[in-house]
Amino acid sequence: MTSYLDKKDIHLSKNFFKKGYFIQKVSDLKSLKTLRKAVVNSLCETIKVKMKKEKDFDRFLNDIHNTIKIKNLNNTRLNILNSINSSSEFHQKYFEVAKNLLFSLVGNELAMQTRVNLSIQLPGDASSLLPVHSDIWSGDSPFEVVVWIPLVNCYSTKTMYILKPENYKKIHSKFKKYAGKNSSDFYKNIKKNVEWINIKFGEILIFNQSLPHGNIVNSEKETRWSLNCRFKSLYSPYGDKKIGEFFKPITIRAASRIGMNYSLPNLKK
Numbered sequence: 159m160t161s162y163l164d165k166k167d168i169h170l171s172k173n174f175f176k177k178g179y180f181i182q183k184v185s186d187l188k189s190l191k192t193l194r195k196a197v198v199n200s201l202c203e204t205i206k207v208k209m210k211k212e213k214d215f216d217r218f219l220n221d222i223h224n225t226i227k228i229k230n231l232n233n234t235r236l237n238i239l240n241s242i243n244s245s246s247e248f249h250q251k252y253f254e255v256a257k258n259l260l261f262s263l264v265g266n267e268l269a270m271q272t273r274v275n276l277s278i279q280l281p282g283d284a285s286s287l288l289p290v291h292s293d294i295w296s297g298d299s300p301f302e303v304v305v306w307i308p309l310v311n312c313y314s315t316k317t318m319y320i321l322k323p324e325n326y327k328k329i330h331s332k333f334k335k336y337a338g339k340n341s342s343d344f345y346k347n348i349k350k351n352v353e354w355i356n357i358k359f360g361e362i363l364i365f366n367q368s369l370p371h372g373n374i375v376n377s378e379k380e381t382r383w384s385l386n387c388r389f390k391s392l393y394s395p396y397g398d399k400k401i402g403e404f405f406k407p408i409t410i411r412a413a414s415r416i417g418m419n420y421s422l423p424n425l426k427k
């Protein structure tokens with residue numbers, strides 16, 4: 159296959175193919191801090207505490223299980239989600255944090271999910287788990303990627319796991335044997351081969367959501383906070399999630415605008 163990608167893009171692509179994900183240090187730290195501040199601000203409003211100073215954000219988020227009860231977690235999460243998703247600035251900063259990686263791995267005419275998601279995983283909470291799955295199995299397009307942004311350091315059970323492409327390839331051809339089994343049976347079979355994503359605040363993860371991934375109960379002493387959002391090349395095939403409903407175009411270029419607005423001149427009277 160002909161490829162005129164430059165060296166940097168080839169390097170990123172090779173890594174992405176091999177590992178199924180890529181972690182990069184954020185160069186636009188200001189935008190990343192704006193995202194975290196918006197979440198903390200909305201959290202403080204929701205649970206009715208005074209806004210924290212930036213130097214205390216990390217401890218505040220990591221220790222939130224001392225303040226929020228599991229039964230109130232979903233309401234808190236929904237309040238924060240409504241707040242961050244009502245801000246177009248939040249969406250723009252989210253894109254800017256991941257822009258270089260997205261341009262290298264996905265393309266420069268992009269569609270972005272209309273709503274950014276937030277995960278809050280309190281220690282010992284089994285109610286907000288994401289059992290092993292591939293997003294494609296539930297109707298997503300294999301042309302989508304997920305940009306996952308940790309707001310605290312994530313490690314061990316306080317993070318997510320992914321099955322690397324080489325290991326997925328091994329089970330792909332024998333998939334029949336999992337027919338009729340549930341996700342926990344499937345997880346037991348892949349458990350020893352999954353990779354746990356070790357990532358710090360200040361870094362972002364972009365991953366191939368067609369590979370099996372998920373999380374388990376957080377048995378660390380800190381709460382996990384992470385944001386996730388899908389991106390895809392604007393003109394690539396869509397799954398169940400369509401443009402205009404689930405995705406919005408964010409970087410349409412001049413030639414595309416001309417093409418979209420073009421109409422043939424009418425020669426008839």
Ligand SMILES: [Fe+2]
Binds near residue numbers: 291292367371
């Ligand atoms: Fe997923």
